[in-house]
């Protein structure tokens with residue numbers, strides 16, 4: 001189901017002006033503080049009436065100012081997943097989940113409770129109260145409660161921002177399952193590029209109230225003007241080939257083989273791997289005697305100088321593009337030029353578990 005977000009709204013000193021349509025899946029709203037993410041989702045949620053616009057999930061229209069139509073907030077059928085979970089402390093997990101179901105319209109059957117419980121791995125928690133749950137468990141219950149309200153859209157507003165790295169890594173796979181197994185579109189607000197890489201079907205990069213870029217994550221994450229020079233990364237599709245006894249997993253990508261710290265997934269599983277541009281080193285000559293395990297040979301496709309002392313060098317490696325962030329001094333010292341053969345070097349341990357997703 002496509003998601004149409006066409007909105008104009010003005011505050012003193014700030015204007016939101018967005019007109020995009022995203023395909024089904026997870027649409028991540030990505031942008032720095034003050035770029036307008038909250039303003040946009042408040043308009044979707046019905047908490048803010050924008051000056052003008054149209055918001056629709058497929059043919060389910062939430063707002064159409066031209067037609068003078070504005071669906072009231074309680075009829076929008078949005079499932080919310082917030083940062084702190086916002087569960088009712090006096091209710092058990094089961095009661096919290098069933099509370100969600102209470103909001104499902106009478107003529108719609110929500111996902112069965114058993115399936116949601118299984119999908120989120122919360123079967124053992126059903127009789128506990130929120131005070132006896134970890135942050136990650138609370139998040140999973142909050143996702144379940146949202147799903148059981150039979151939503152037409154799930155709105156996740158920085159749901160992982162309050163969690164530490166380990167808890168984030170625990171929750172991300174559940175959002176991946178949601179994306180892959182439930183047909184409800186998800187609008188997900190984040191300013192973490194790891195979450196973009198893992199979850200997004202489509203990324204909307206917002207800057208100063210405008211869309212700086214929209215597209216699949218592999219394209220938007222490679223665009224420094226959209227995500228900021230420091231966040232630039234490549235996103236490679238990879239297939240798990242084998243797990244080796246020394247704790248490394250061998251992956252096949254269109255750019256060549258990669259050896260990374262053990263990833264989840266049986267051999268044959270297709271995953272996506274985020275490689276931060278600042279973790280890639282370049283060499284003109286085939287390196288020898290290096291400790292780094294991943295050396296990929298490619299051709300320089302493009303050199304994009306930044307505003308500071310760094311440049312992004314885009315390598316065509318097999319059918320993939322790999323981006324390296326190196327200093328301009330290194331570009332000059334190595335006399336890097338488009339068309340040259342170049343080797344990209346990546347330390348295995350530079351790729352963290354949260355960089356690898358389904």
Ligand SMILES: Nc1ncnc2c1ncn2[C@@H]1O[C@H](COP(=O)(O)OP(=O)(O)OP(=O)(O)O)[C@@H](O)[C@H]1O
Nearest residue numbers: 011012013014031032033034035036037038039040
């Ligand atoms: N009610 C309001 N009245 C006036 N200005 C507002 C109002 N709400 C938001 N703004 C301004 O609109 C701009 C965008 O704010 P918004 O909260 O949408 O950004 P954001 O991307 O969600 O930021 P963050 O990541 O920090 O939550 C900011 O400059 C903010 O000060």
